[in-house]
Amino acid sequence: MGYVMSKHALVNRLAEIRSKQPWLVMSAAKNFYLSRSDNPAISHYYSFEANGSNEQAFAIPDGCVDILFDCDSNQPTAEVFGTPMAAIDIELKSHHRYFGVRFAFGIVPDFLRVSAEELVEHHYQFIEVIPESNQVFESIVKQENFTDQVALFKQFYNGQETRQHSSLTAQVVKTISETRGSVRVEELEDLTGFSTRTIQRQFKADLGMSPKAFSRIIRCQSAVYNINHNDQVAFSELACDLGFSDQPHFLREFKKLVNTTPMVYQSRVKEQSYLDRIRYV
Incomplete structure (x- = not known):
């Protein structure tokens, strides 16, 4: 999956990604995969397997909307997270495989059935706040390859709008x-x-x-x-x-x-x- 960069090249690439959730990276069992988006509304995609420790993982304020898929073969789930305003606990299940989509700073996708204010410090079930999302949910959680998951979400998001700010x-x-x-x-x-x-x-x-x-x-x-x-x-x-x-x-x-x-x-x-x-x- 992907390739290994030099540390200098990696730092330069990571500078392009402005939002950070470091506790997620440190909660990975091994590698934490990142893919930059060619759509300016989306900051990046990510994928990791949660480690087996009992340490808490935290989400920190980043001003972004995240969609996080738990790709467990028995009980897959997906949630839409608005930015927290202080560090909060997040529940990552041991050895579950996760796929995430992080939107750019301040971007609210228009397909969500919640307001910007309702998103802040809250999270919702993916299929409850996104109309007609069952098919893309099923496709993504069943797909084991990160690159293919990114392609599936891109296909779903193609033609979607973001809410226009003043x-x-x-x-x-x-x-x-x-x-x-x-x-x-x-x-x-x-x-x-x-x-x-x-x-x-x-x-x-x-x-x-x-x-x-x-x-x-x-x-x-x-x-x-x-x-x-x-x-x-x-x-x-x-x-x-x-x-x-x-x-x-x-x-x-x-x-x-x-x-x-x-x-x-x-x-x-x-x-x-x-x-x-x-x-x-």
């Missing part, structure tokens, strides 16, 4: 992403020409959360990316780069959103050879 929300998302979440509300007012109240109302209608909450997610993802892909990280400098008032503020925020301290997280990433687990297909 130009105001699109501008705010772009600014928050470019500043790695460190932009202030007052700056958004100056940039857009709209009041804070209008920005917040429109943003929540489009994405189901406030600009401040989205900024926290982007800062969390930026911190995780820096720790994942650098051998040494000075947390005081990282806190400053990401616009935190001081290092203690950064440490508290990181622990809430990632479920551990930056130092412990860094040791876990290095101990479990995070990058060595990933195979790009």
